[in-house]
Amino acid sequence: MDYVLLAIMLSGSMGIGLYFAFSGGRQRTKVEYLLAERRMSALPVCMSLFATFQSAIALLGVPTEIYRYGTMQVYNIVAMFLSQIIGMVTVIPLFYPLKITSIYEYLKLRFESRVVQLFGAAVGVVSSISYMTIALLTPALALETAVSIPLWLSIVLIGVVGTVYTTLGGMKSVIWTDVFQTFVMFLGIFTVLVKGSMDAGGPEEVWTIGKATGRIEMDATSLDPRTRHTVWNLCFGSLFYWLSTHFSQSSVQRIVSIKSMKDANKVFIFTIPITAIFISVNAATGLVLTAYFYGIGCDPLEAGYIKNQNQLVPFFVLHTLRSLPGVAGLYISTVFSGALSTLSSGINSLAANAVEDFLSKPLERRSEKMILTVTKLFVFMFGAVVIGLAFLAKEFQGPVTQMTYTCLGATNGPLMGLFVLGATSAQANSIGALAGCSSGLLCSLWLAVGSFLYGYPAKTLEPGSTINCSASDSVEDLPSSTSSLLMYPDNDSLTRYLANTTLSSTRSLEDTGLWIPPEHRVFSIYDLSYVWNPLIGMLVTVVVGFIMSIISNHFLAKKPNPEPKLIFPFCRPCSKSRVYALETEHQMETIGKA
Known part of the structure; x- marks a missing residue:
């Protein structure tokens, strides 16, 4: 039954693709193939954007994050909400009226530079491929754990x-x-949450265990930027991660495929409750994992049943839902769905970049049929590239949510800064854009690599007990009930039970007394929370870009004079009267005579 449900999901996805290949205009024009004829309505585009950026990474990463580090992660909901509101007053009014296919066409229009367009597109391609690689690898790890299919086979x-x-x-x-x-x-996700909660003793027991083990934490308000998660860095720092996804090809390509600007605004509004529910359910699943594994007295990661923390959720699903035929298959289908949505969106967007940014000149006089053929070849090629990279990245061990923030933050932050620079300052020019984005990229990559190599390890929460784990390393030999937990129904007894549980020898630095809180350590920039990376990259890009533009404008014969439509609406009043508009002495004399 598990395989049947997985086959239904995969064949259903394939069937939809075949249907649209042979219906309507049969994908005979570039506008139909890349932009759905610009006739899409708000709700399906909303779900598409949600599925693209809330992929298998979130399905596996958020519950694992809660299990290992606690519930502070849910403050991402606040950051997401703020990013949607800001996107409605920046992304939509800026890009939708331009009717562009590639978001990087804006850079050519704004900076009047083909070089800036190609530079931005190259950075965007690297960012998209990095994200898709992680999104494809994640369910492959899940499938390897749950149904013992080789990693390479599931990636393929x-x-x-x-x-x-x-x-x-x-x-x-x-x-x-x-x-x-x-x-x-x-x-x-709802099936796993409900069934898992029942097996863990019910919502009340899940909450009790979460409090007793320190997983439920919502009041970390430290101002130290080295603290991994706080209210401030998640609400403010993560805001720029979420906002950077709006300034991506995958996002803008869908926005401009909508039939009206009013519907485009609806997309951002509808996404808020869908994403908030999704994050909340996955966070609750993390608490269920805690209650369940503490209850049976066997932490699979500590016991060695799994080798990678990203396999924790599928292991849980296999163990707790194995008595219900098909449910494990439903969950694997869920994870596959998240990966497929991200992959399909990404390679479609990359193909748009290829034909609109890199090959626009060679293809400008070619037939529609030729352009469409080239576009499809690029879709296929990018799919093959991502498959290969996912296989090469199979040894990554870190939390997938942090891996995603780090990879995307190193590229998306500076890339967003490039658009912000052009859309806020009429004085910004191509020299400043290239210098700013290059500086932002170098800074972000330096921080990302440096924190990986030299950063101080984050504090993880107390691992679960291994007292009831079998020495056979077989999931079939695990205890299958939470009876040991339910023997201690009151909070005091439960706390004593957890405190006296025999733990494995693999203990965190905090437990052994070696871990030092941030406020007691010598400051190192490599210890900054990964959450700040997108913001730092954006700020460096904007500040350096603006300064270099101001300096270089004094040496340019042609000063920047962008059209108002290329500036954010709220910045347009400040850009209407500029000395740079008077480019020649002839213009000044004409105005003087008038």
Whole structure:
């Protein structure tokens, strides 16, 4: 039954791709293939954007994050909410009226420079490929744990299915398969949450265990930027991570495919409750994991049943839901859906970058059929590249949420800064744009690599007990009930039970007394929380870009004079009267005579 449900999900996704390949205009024009003829409505595009950026990374990463570090992660909901509001007054009014296919066409229009366009597109391609690689690797790890299918086979399976239906069906296929996959994801996460909560003793027991083990924490308000998660860095720092996703090709390409600006605004509004529910359910699942594994007295990571913390959730699903035929298959389908949506959206967007940014000149006089053929070839090629990179990245051990922030923060922050620079300052020019974005990239990459190599390890919460784990390393030999937990129904007894539990020898630095809180350590920039990386990259890009623009404008014969439509609406009043508009003495004399 597990395999049947997985086959239904994969064949359903493939079927949608085939349907749109042979219906409507049959993807015969570039506008239909890449932009769905600009006729999409708000709800399906909303679900598509949600599925793209809340992929298998969140499905596996958020519960694991709660299990290892606590519930501070849920403050991402606040950051997401603020980013949607800001996106409605920046991204939509700036990009939608331009009717562009690639977001990097804006850079050419704004800075009047083909070099800036190509530079931005190259950075965007690297960012998208990095994100898709992690998103494809994550469910492969899950499948390897849950049903013992080799890692390489699951990577190829997801990669091939996603690449084929995206190549055939174009943007319509991507959006409507995302809708289908969104329903699968929500069905899967609610099923796991409800059944897992029942097996862990009910919501009250889950909450009690969460409090007793320190997982439930909502009041970390330290101002030290080295503290991994606080109210401030999650609400403010993560805001720029979420905002950077709006300044991406995948996001803008869907926004401009909508039939009206009013519907485009609805997309951002509808995304708020969908994403908030999704994050909340996954966070609650992390608490269920804690209650369940503490209850049976066996932490699978500490006991060695799994080797990678990103495998914790699928291991839990296999163990707690194995008595219900098909439910484990439903969850694996859920994780696959998240990966497929991210992969299909990404390779479709990368193909748009290839034909609109890198090959626009060679293809400008070619037939529509030729352009479409080249576009489909690029979709297929990018799919193959991501499959190969996912296989090479299989040894990554860190939390997938942090891996995503680090990879995307190192590129998306500076890239967003490039757009912010151009859309806020009329004085910004191509020299400043290139200098600013290059500086932002170098700074972000330096911080990302430096923190990985030299950063102080974050404090993890107390691991679970291994007292009831079997020496056979077999999931079948694990205890299958929480009876040991339910023997201690009152809070004091429960706390004593947890405190007296025999732990494995693998203990955190905090437990052994070696871990030093941030306020007691010598300051190191490599210890900064990963949450700040996108903001730092953006700020460096904007500040350096603005300063270099001001300096270089004194030596340029042609001063920047962007059209108002290329500036954020709220910045346009400040850019209407500029000395740079008077570019020649002839203009000044004419105005003087008038």
